[in-house]
Amino acid sequence: MMEDLEQLKLKNQLCFPLYACAKEVVRRYRPFLDELDLTYTQYIVMLVLWEENEKSVHDLGERLFLDSGTLTPVLKSLEAKGYLTRRRSKADERVLLVALTDEGQALKESAAEIPKKMSACVALEPQEAATLYSLLYKMLGQF
């Protein structure tokens, strides 16, 4: 049908601006994160650990929508930088527990300015940002 083909136009797709916008915003983080020697994926792992200090790979994955195939190399890299430790749980040897080092904890202070700098890069009004936020979480909620 004609309407179906009309929906195939890029400008009629909701997914595309979502995909493009996410990529562009992550790209805007790079200069700020470079100063901390972190990638965006490493940064969001640190965000979780700054809140909770110790988490299993599985719990990190649930929180961040990432699986072990992505997390394992990221965590090894953060371990190599000295920001966290990886050790097996005593209670369940299958579980790998990730915990911040003092250096990883200390990095939080250096990261504190990043959200402010980033929001300065986003042209949305606070009300618009709030609406966007809530719509995105509504979508995420069903996954």
Place this chain on the structure above:
Amino acid sequence: MMEDLEQLKLKNQLCFPLYACAKEVVRRYRPFLDELDLTYTQYIVMLVLWEENEKSVHDLGERLFLDSGTLTPVLKSLEAKGYLTRRRSKADERVLLVALTDEGQALKESAAEIPKKMSACVALEPQEAATLYSLLYKMLGQF
């Protein structure tokens, strides 16, 4: 300051749901795109070509927010599948023109159902989807 550290919490970040939502939605496309033997990146290239039929790599990149480092292998892969041809422009030998084959054109019919199937996977009301769409493009507009 305390407020700065508060902003570091994952739940206070706008970028994270954007990043996670984009990934999850693209992942939802996979079963539908598998039937066409396309990845999401290949799919959005085809979306542009179904609209315009012939484009340079540079123009494709501007439209899709992708550079030649990403597009070159994607376009070679689509050429290998027989969906498009790659040839240098006569007028300017630097420019590579990408054009659909008949098979690539024909694929459009098979793709026609995808947007409908995908919107069934998204729990937003039409009005919410429209708001999300316009906020995302507002952000993209400044990049």
Place this chain on the structure above:
DNA sequence: ATTGTATCGGTTGTATACAATTTAATTGTT
């Protein structure tokens, strides 16, 4: 005409993402 500059696409290197599989450890059932 020549030379410096800009543009285009390709290549290289690094870092994700994710499906599928594998291995080790745990749990559930009989």
Place this chain on the structure above:
DNA sequence: AACAATTAAATTGTATACAACCGATACAAT
């Protein structure tokens, strides 16, 4: 206890993304 089913993380393979760089072509200004 024995064994099947489940779970957690790691590994493998494929496909992006993007920065940085490269080589060829085109353009600009003298």
